[in-house]
Amino acid sequence: MAVETTTPGPADDGIIDAEIVEPTRMDRLREKAGPHSARARQVLAAQRARVSLRLSAWFSTADVTDAELAAEIERKRRQADRRQGQEARALAAGLRAQIKAAPSEEAAAPLLAQLAALDAAGPDADRMKVSGRDMSKARWAKKASRVGMVAAGTYAGFQGFAMEPLVALAALGTGGPAAWWYLSRPLSPEEIPAVPVPEQGGPGLGPAGVPAADGPFVPDTLASMSRVSLVKPESGRVQGEADLVTALVKAGIITPAQRDETHLAGVIEPAGPGWTATVDLPRGIKASAAVSRIEDLASALRIKKSRIEITPDTGDDGHEGRFVLWVANEDNPYGNGKHPSELIDAPAWDFWGDGVPLGADARRKRHVLHLLWSSLLIGGLMGYGKSYLARLIAAAAALDPTVRIVVITGKTGPDWAPLRHVAHQWIAGASPDIIRRVLGVIEGTITEMQDRGTELDRLYEQDPDLVPEGKITRDLAAKGMGPVLLVVDELQELLDGAALVQVPIEDEPENGGRAKTRSGRDLMVEGFARYVRVTRFVGGMGIFITQRPDASSVPTALREVCAKRASYRVKGDRSAKMVLGDDAVAGGAAPHLLGDASKGVVVLDQGEESGHATLKADVIDLPEFRDICLRGRQLREDAGTLTGDAVEYGKEDAEEAARVRLLTDCVTLLDDLGYDRARTERLLEILQSHIPGRYDEVTKTELQARLRAAGAGTTVKLGRIDGMANPNGYTRAQIADAIPRKKG
Incomplete structure (x- = not known):
């Protein structure tokens, strides 16, 4: 910075005008001190924040955990028991002396009775149990005592100042800076309070009380924002590991004695529109114990059960005693709007490679279903979105000209009518004639698919590279041996209709008489299950949709061969197990915990080690579905794969x-x-x-x-x-x- 000067003249006597030099020197000093002053203000702001946090925590007793408070109550009760024991022993010694000095047995009888009663009145084990009411009383008593201490200290200070002002000022000058330094020192991890988690952390956030290397200084109250989270202010906030462990105790997942054996694997951290924590349970406690008590945990946290997801930790570091907890910030984390599927505008689709785009879970993660080599069972109450999920799969198949589609629905209506433009076979209804036709179509499809298996054997003998894994390949699919998708809707209607049909199982009965018959329902269940089993390696896939998830409409023989299962809202965990199976429900799949506002939300178990996912499915409305099927028809006409x-x-x-x-x-x-x-x-x-x-x-x-x-x-x-x-x-x-x- 240039220094402005003047040339001495006769009137100046060689003296430089101070009004010009002094402002220039001050400017240099300000420039030099500027960054330090700004940092000093930031440091002071951080110190003030820490002092405020510590004082607030002290007055509210937030620095005392429930475990410490319970231990203090138990310690005081043990001290009281010891005092009472000493008094009882002294009284017993006096009674024994009186009994010994009694002149007769009659005179000693009352004394003996008193001694027996005193011996019987031992320590009360139940008295040592600490209830929630005891904790509340103790915490309020501690708050009152701290307020009283401050009030007494303030009164004593004023009295001392009035009597000896110099002594009081000297004490304040000595103790004040020391107290300020103690209260404003950097916070330890245990002292960091729960704060709302921002959408994204800003730049420059460093460790508590320390500025980032390339960013501005940030008080540790802000730096801690990425570590912890909280739920709604009115619903019981989680301020750290101690609070969460307390909630597990209150939910009955662990006992109070197991508190010290329960820890977090990592920290509580934000995850989408909520927060997550990984919990290590005490040895011998399974993660399924937490999964089965979601409602109890929701009560302990004072939130709705729809906001909680608990899944066993299936990661590389996971084990049977560890689970992952996720808590949403809102009661309905999936939202109320519809999300249109990307298939609506897709000119074509690679069903083989791209799978089926399904939707997003509560953490905004997108999910894709790969149905090839497997089948899917869909169940749930009426009106929650089962047909929409199946429509997504059918739309992706319609836009791939190599996929052959067979549609069987138990009732007529427009839901699946657009597929008539592309379906190799399309059957609707549940009359006896239609039931017989369905049985014939299933048997014929299985036979045709088994012929594919024979052709694969021939190709393998000819050139093993043509059939590398004994399955159809993309090249074979392009040449006419593409996947086959069987769509079965209103399964319960088909089974009810088939139960009324008796099907002959022999052409000419021996010795005349009536031909043997079997229930059409049994044959239909066997046919569907056999289709899934024997056609999988030659591209056979199935979607089975039912509205009544019970033993009659979801036969175990069919459910067990469907590797993938999806359930919308059902009433009770028994119905959930009917659709998803016992293992999935034990692993945290909970369609029975979905509420009225959960339309479009589905619990999907793809049979993988990662477990289930709860997501809101994308939507394709009926007019859009028709447009997709018309595009699919044109694709098949161009590829020469339009059949049936x-x-x-x-x-x-x-x-x-x-x-x-x-x-x-x-x-x-x-x-x-x-x-x-x-x-x-x-x-x-x-x-x-x-x-x-x-x-x-x-x-x-x-x-x-x-x-x-x-x-x-x-x-x-x-x-x-x-x-x-x-x-x-x-x-x-x-x-x-x-x-x-x-x-x-």
Whole structure:
């Protein structure tokens, strides 16, 4: 920085003007001291924060844990017991002396009774138990004593100042700085309070009380924000390991005596919209003990059970006595809105490689389902989203032209109608005839898939590299041996309908008489289970959906062969086990704990070591599903993989589209020309002149036949038109009324 000076003149006598030099020197001093002053202010702010935290914790007794308080209560009771024991022993000695000096047995009898009563009144073991009420009373007593101490000290200080002001000032000058230094020293990890966790830590955060190397100084109250978390302020905050262990005690997961054996593996830390902690239980206590007491833990934490997830720790460092706890910040961490699936806008999809994008869990982690080589069972109450989950899988399959789709649904309706554009076979209903057809389709599909297995054997003998793992490959799928997806909806309706059907199991009974039969229900369960078992290695997959998760609608034989299972909300853990199995529920899968607001939330167990996941599934609405299936049809037509029922359905659909197109063309041209009616000959002329490529070869008779088939009816008398008195033709309203109206 340049120094401004002046040249001495006659009037100056060689003296430099101080008004110019002094401000320049002060500027240099300020520049030099500036960073130190800023740091000093930051240090002072940190010291003030620590003093405030320590004083606040001291007055609220937050520095005393429940364990320390309970130990103090027990110590005082033991001291009282010792005093009472000493008094009792002294009294007993006096009674024995009186008994010895008694003149007769009658005189000694009352004394003996007193001595016996005194011996019987030993220490009360139950008295040593510390209840929550005892803890509350002791904590309030400690708070009151600390407030009283401060009040007494303040009063004594004022009295001392009034009597000996100099002595009081000297004591304050000596003790004040020492007290300030003690209270403002850096916080230890045990003293760091619970604070809300920010979305993202800012730059410059260093250890408690120490600035980061390349960032500004931050008080340790802010630096600790990434270490701990808390739930809602009104719902019992978790301030560290001691608080969490106390909650485990109150939930009955561990006993008070096991408190010291329970520890956190790491620290409480933020995880998505909530916080997580990994807990090591005492030796001999299984993680399943915590999983089964979610509701008790929610009560101990004063939060709703929907906010808690407990899973056994299946990581590399995990063991059977360790679990992972996650607590959401909100009662409904999944939100109430719908998340549209990325499949809606996808031109095509690689079902083999990309799997099925399902949705996100409460921590905002996306999940993908890889169904190839396995099958999925979906259960839950009505109206919570089972069909939407299956629709995601079907949509991904529809957009992959190598996947063959077979649809069997126990009731008619529009839910699966769009798949008729691509499905190799499509069956709806549960009448006896349809049940017999379903049994035939399952048997035929299994036979066809077993023929694939024979072909794989032949290819393996020819060249083992063509079938490296004894399964179909991408190359084989592209050549026509693609995966087969079986979609079975309303399983309970199909099984109920099949229970009413008796199926012959022999062609010609021996010695005449009636042929032996079996229940269609038993055959259907066996058929579905056999399909899953024997077609897996040749690309067979199944989705089985039921609304009534009980033993009759979820046969064990079928559930056990479905490696993947998904459950929406159910009533009770028994129903949850019907869908997911005992092991999954024991491992923390809890669809029975989902509430009314959990629509779209599914508990998915993919049969992996990582356990289950609870997530909110993406959504594809019915009109969007139809658009996806139409794209899938075009993909199959281009690839030459459109087969079965979809081919015939496409013909009918194409004919219907042509009929609607004719009606629309007629109405559009009549409107363009301003006509409200037209003779048959004139209408044909208009169509051929404006849309020649479509109607060039059409005759008058053919036009009448096509309009009649499209629903416009026969010609009508038009009155005077085109110079004719009353020729035949069509009115604009007559044709327009035949155009199908779109629903909604």
